[in-house]
Amino acid sequence: MNEIKDIYQSLDRNKVVKIQAPATVANMVCGFDVLGFAVNEPYDEMQIRFSDTAGITIINDDEYNLPTEPEKNVAGAALLAMMEEMEENFGFEMTIRKNIKPGSGVGSSAASAAGAVVAANRLLNDRFDNETLVRFAMNGEKLASGVKHADNIAPCIYGGVTLIRSIFPLDIIALNAPTLYVTIVHPQIEVRTADARSILKQKVLLKDAIKQWGNIAGLVAGLLKSDYELIGRSLEDVLIEPVRSILIPGFDLIKQKSKEAGALGGGISGSGPSIFMLSRDEATAKNVEKEMHIIYEQLGLDHHTYVTTVNHSGVRFV
Amino acid sequence: MNEIKDIYQSLDRNKVVKIQAPATVANMVCGFDVLGFAVNEPYDEMQIRFSDTAGITIINDDEYNLPTEPEKNVAGAALLAMMEEMEENFGFEMTIRKNIKPGSGVGSSAASAAGAVVAANRLLNDRFDNETLVRFAMNGEKLASGVKHADNIAPCIYGGVTLIRSIFPLDIIALNAPTLYVTIVHPQIEVRTADARSILKQKVLLKDAIKQWGNIAGLVAGLLKSDYELIGRSLEDVLIEPVRSILIPGFDLIKQKSKEAGALGGGISGSGPSIFMLSRDEATAKNVEKEMHIIYEQLGLDHHTYVTTVNHSGVRFV
Numbered sequence: 001m002n003e004i005k006d007i008y009q010s011l012d013r014n015k016v017v018k019i020q021a022p023a024t025v026a027n028m029v030c031g032f033d034v035l036g037f038a039v040n041e042p043y044d045e046m047q048i049r050f051s052d053t054a055g056i057t058i059i060n061d062d063e064y065n066l067p068t069e070p071e072k073n074v075a076g077a078a079l080l081a082m083m084e085e086m087e088e089n090f091g092f093e094m095t096i097r098k099n100i101k102p103g104s105g106v107g108s109s110a111a112s113a114a115g116a117v118v119a120a121n122r123l124l125n126d127r128f129d130n131e132t133l134v135r136f137a138m139n140g141e142k143l144a145s146g147v148k149h150a151d152n153i154a155p156c157i158y159g160g161v162t163l164i165r166s167i168f169p170l171d172i173i174a175l176n177a178p179t180l181y182v183t184i185v186h187p188q189i190e191v192r193t194a195d196a197r198s199i200l201k202q203k204v205l206l207k208d209a210i211k212q213w214g215n216i217a218g219l220v221a222g223l224l225k226s227d228y229e230l231i232g233r234s235l236e237d238v239l240i241e242p243v244r245s246i247l248i249p250g251f252d253l254i255k256q257k258s259k260e261a262g263a264l265g266g267g268i269s270g271s272g273p274s275i276f277m278l279s280r281d282e283a284t285a286k287n288v289e290k291e292m293h294i295i296y297e298q299l300g301l302d303h304h305t306y307v308t309t310v311n312h313s314g315v316r317f318v
Numbered sequence: 319m320n321e322i323k324d325i326y327q328s329l330d331r332n333k334v335v336k337i338q339a340p341a342t343v344a345n346m347v348c349g350f351d352v353l354g355f356a357v358n359e360p361y362d363e364m365q366i367r368f369s370d371t372a373g374i375t376i377i378n379d380d381e382y383n384l385p386t387e388p389e390k391n392v393a394g395a396a397l398l399a400m401m402e403e404m405e406e407n408f409g410f411e412m413t414i415r416k417n418i419k420p421g422s423g424v425g426s427s428a429a430s431a432a433g434a435v436v437a438a439n440r441l442l443n444d445r446f447d448n449e450t451l452v453r454f455a456m457n458g459e460k461l462a463s464g465v466k467h468a469d470n471i472a473p474c475i476y477g478g479v480t481l482i483r484s485i486f487p488l489d490i491i492a493l494n495a496p497t498l499y500v501t502i503v504h505p506q507i508e509v510r511t512a513d514a515r516s517i518l519k520q521k522v523l524l525k526d527a528i529k530q531w532g533n534i535a536g537l538v539a540g541l542l543k544s545d546y547e548l549i550g551r552s553l554e555d556v557l558i559e560p561v562r563s564i565l566i567p568g569f570d571l572i573k574q575k576s577k578e579a580g581a582l583g584g585g586i587s588g589s590g591p592s593i594f595m596l597s598r599d600e601a602t603a604k605n606v607e608k609e610m611h612i613i614y615e616q617l618g619l620d621h622h623t624y625v626t627t628v629n630h631s632g633v634r635f636v
Contacts, residue, residue, distance in 0.1 A: 034532040165536040166529075171551060173539050202524055206557075209527040211484075213534045214352040218483040220535045221491050224542040233489060239524075 007088035008050070010125070016049045017122045018318040021115030022311045023100045024107035025182070026151035026270040028161070029235045030215035036107075036151035037161040038311035039182050042099045044111040045318075046075070048119040051091035056080065061097040074109040074140035075116035081139040082117050082128070092120060101304075104186045105274040110152030113140025118157060118315040130157050135170055145193045152270065159314030161223055178226035180310045181285035183263070185254065185292040186274040188302035191247050196271030199243055208238050228264060228280050235265030235278070248273050250295045257291040282307070325406035326368070328443070334367045335440045336636040339433030340629045341418045342425035343500070344469035344588040346479070347553045348533035354425075354469035355479040356629035357500050360417045362429040363636075364393070366437040369409035374398065379415040392458035396431035397438055399457040400446070410438060419622075422504045423592040428470030431458025436475060436633040448475050449488055463511040470588065477632030479541055496544035498628045499603035501581070503572065503610040504592040506620035509565050514589035517561055526556050546582060546598050553583030553596070566591050568613050575609040600625070 020043040028035040051057055056070040056079055070076030075096055083090065094116060100108040114137045121128050128136070134157055138148040154162040154172045165171040218234030221227070245251040245268060258266060258277040262284040266277035275292075279285040285307045296303040338361040346353040369375055374388040374397055388394030393414055401408065412434060418426040432455045439446050446454070452475055456466040472480040472490045483489040536552030539545070563569040563586060576584060576595040580602040584595035593610075597603040603625045614621040 031531070031535065033528045034535060163532070163535050163539060165532045165548075165552060171536070173536060173548060175539060200524065203521040204524050204527055206518065206520055206522050209522055209530065209557075210351045212527065213349070213531040214481070214483045216531045216535045217349065217352060217481050217538045218489070218491060220538045221481060221493060221542065224539065230483075230491060234483065239527075 007090065011050075011123070013050050015123055016047060017119045018045070018047045019115050019119045020045055020316045020318060021111035021118070022156060022314070022316075024110055024152040024155045025184070025276050026107065027240070027268065028219065029237045029241070029265065029267040030212055030219055031163070032212075032237070032240045033149065033151060034164050035161065035216070035219070036155040036164075037177070038155040038159050038314055039106070039184070039306070039308045040311045041306050041308040042106070044100055044108075044115055045097040046112075046115045046119055047095040048116070048123060049093050050123060051093040054089050054091045056083075057091070057093040059093070059095040061095050064098055064102060066096075066098070066102070072143070073112075074144050075112040077143040078113035078137045078140035079116045079120055081136040082120060085136075092123075094119075101186065103190055103192075105191065105268070105270040105272045106184060106186070107152035107156060107270065109140055109144035110137070110156050113137040114153050114156035115315055116140070122317065131170055131172060133157055134172060147197075155314070157314050160310060160312045163220070175220060175223050177223045177310055178228065181279040181282050182306075182308050182310060183258070183277045183279065183285045183288040183292065184269060184274055184306040184308070185289075185296065186304045187249065187296060188304075189249070189273050191272040193271045196244055196247065199247075200240065201243070204239055211236075211238050231278070232264035235267065237267055241267050244268055244272060248275065249301060250299050251275065253295050254292055257295060258288045261287040261291050263288045325408065329368075329441070331368050333441055334365060335437045336363070336365045337433050337437045338363055338634045338636060339429035339436070340474060340632070340634075342428055342470040342473045343502070343594050344425065345558070345586065346537065347555045347559070347583065347585040348530055348537055349481070350530075350555070350558045351467065351469060352482050353479065353534070353537070354473040354482075355495070356473040356477050356632055357424070357502070357624070357626045358629045359624050359626040360424070362418055362426075362433055363415040364430075364433045364437055365413040366434070366441060367411050368441060369411040372407050372409045374401075375409070375411040377411070377413040379413050380417075382416055382420060384414075384416070384420070390461070391430075392427045392462050393430040393434035395461040396455045396458035397434045399454040400435050400438060403454075410441075412437075419504065421508055423509065423586070423588040423590045424502060424504070425470035425474060425588065427458055427462035428455070428474050431455040432471050432474035433633055434458070440635065449490060451475055452490060453488055465515075473632070475632050477630045478628060481538070493538060493541050495541045495628055496546065499597040499600050500624075500626050500628060501576070501595045501597065501603045501606040501610065502587060502592055502624045502626070503607075503614065504622045505567060505614060506622075507567070507591050509590040511589045514562055514565065517565075518558065519561070522557055529554075529556050549596070550582035553585065555585055559585050562586055562590060566593065567619060568617050569593060571613050572610055575613060576606045579605040579609050581606045
């Protein structure tokens with residue numbers, strides 16, 4: 001008992017932390033692998049407490065039958081990475097209710113991984129800083145997709161729009177953004193991240209790459225200057241979208257009709273299949289949603305939509 | 319005489335406009351073909367007035383023996399492009415004293431072309447806006463290098479740091495920047511822009527392009543947030559510099575020693591051979607200059623240096 005008492009020194013053994021971990025949109029059109037933003041809906045709900053049993057106990061409170069072995073679960077893998085950097089041998093019990101459908105392309109795995117470490121860190125009186133938490137949570141992404149990437153994890157933890165300038169060493173920059181409404185449509189098809197990655201060419205034309213970095217520079221400037229027109233003009237992807245969008249039925253039409261309905265622009269969320277569109281106001285975002293419905297109803301494709309806003313707080317404590 | 323009277327209606331026929339057209343640094347390391355900034359020194363001096371003779375008369379007031387036929391002179395070519403868009407058949411007399419050595423890589427041709435159209439526009443009571451002036455001046459760049467590019471022209475006219483998000487259609491974004499000191503060294507060797515361009519590969523690795531657009535996004539954010547550390551970390555070019563720097567003796571050593579002396583970072587100015595380094599304060603910029611001197615003296619290479627600041631006004635009226 002002495003040992004247990006020691007490791008919980010200054011910590012509240014009976015504390016329960018409840019959080020909401022938001023969905024995120026990676027890439028943001030021209031920012032492949034380096035930009036992402038969090039949205040206010042949907043979000044996963046998680047609850048974590050210390051457990052008398054060492055190690056991680058995972059309880060799923062949803063329909064997805066995700067693995068409960070920590071090393072096979074993205075939230076577990078993230079938390080394991082955190083525990084490796086601690087001297088104490090804590091036990092954690094984590095209950096997860098996923099509202100973000102796995103495979104939808106809006107950072108479902110990132111929400112679990114980020115939520116787990118942010119929640120556990122609160123139990124530990126915020127021992128680690130955000131950048132370190134991102135590093136831990138990236139282990140969940142590695143489990144989910146084989147690659148340690150942070151373009152969902154970082155916005156999920158920091159909130160708002162984040163730039164991951166570099167992964168090794170990790171360099172995350174929070175970017176201020178004006179009010180932005182987000183319409184997301186998730187067509188019920190499967191696009192495996194690994195497939196979406198494997199169809200990309202390893203080499204690209206320098207002249208296309210120049211267009212891309214002109215656009216990302218314009219997008220960052222547009223966000224920081226709250227210049228909606230510039231944001232709209234910069235939401236152009238000449239490299240990735242033309243290749244990946246062929247995996248998403250109705251993509252071109254949705255983009256065209258969304259812009260006609262007043263959207264600033266948008267594209268594939270992460271590696272798809274979800275599509276996101278940014279708008280200046282809620283009415284436009286809802287008109288965009290209507291267009292998305294019409295197109296997918298015509299195609300006879302089951303789909304979910306969300307009209308939400310950019311989330312500026314990241315994982316939220318409830 | 320009636321005709322002459324008509325075309326000068328509301329204009330002061332005897333006005334003389336004197337300007338200083340600043341040197342500029344294109345590319346800014348990670349912003350190949352899309353970023354550039356103006357500096358306060360060196361600058362070209364130009365003077366323009368209406369002439370009774372139709373067309374353009376060019377008088378060179380320097381040692382460079384540049385062509386005086388308008389269609390062979392970059393300032394003339396820019397002014398000719400402007401005249402094509404005017405109904406009136408004006409005559410202009412332009413005196414040019416170049417202080418920016420042609421071929422030095424700090425926008426010598428851009429200064430002549432931009433200076434000419436800005437000065438002529440003032441004679442015409444500012445008939446054209448800055449973006450249109452950039453479009454005219456790009457014809458001078460086409461004459462000089464075969465390519466219509468704006469990464470020297472735009473900062474020369476707008477001042478400060480400019481992003482050219484797109485050339486067709488032209489989309490120029492002025493970026494606020496904090497105080498930045500600039501050290502420039504011009505080794506007296508010739509690097510032809512055409513050569514510097516031809517050694518670049520047409521295809522690049524996607525993973526390198528991703529690094530590059532992470533860096534340009536970081537640089538733009540660093541400038542707009544006045545975050546010097548971020549500016550420094552983002553001044554990295556994994557694509558162009560490794561290829562082009564082999565044309566510039568001592569490049570790697572100058573970069574290394576400049577950073578050791580406290581520079582935020584820097585690289586090739588335009589297509590070279592000049593090298594620029596950014597610093598937070600004047601003392602550091604002067605220490606960087608000393609390091610540059612030492613290195614080129616050891617290499618026995620003639621060189622000029624400038625310690626200056628980012629110019630926020632562009633072409634200046636005297």
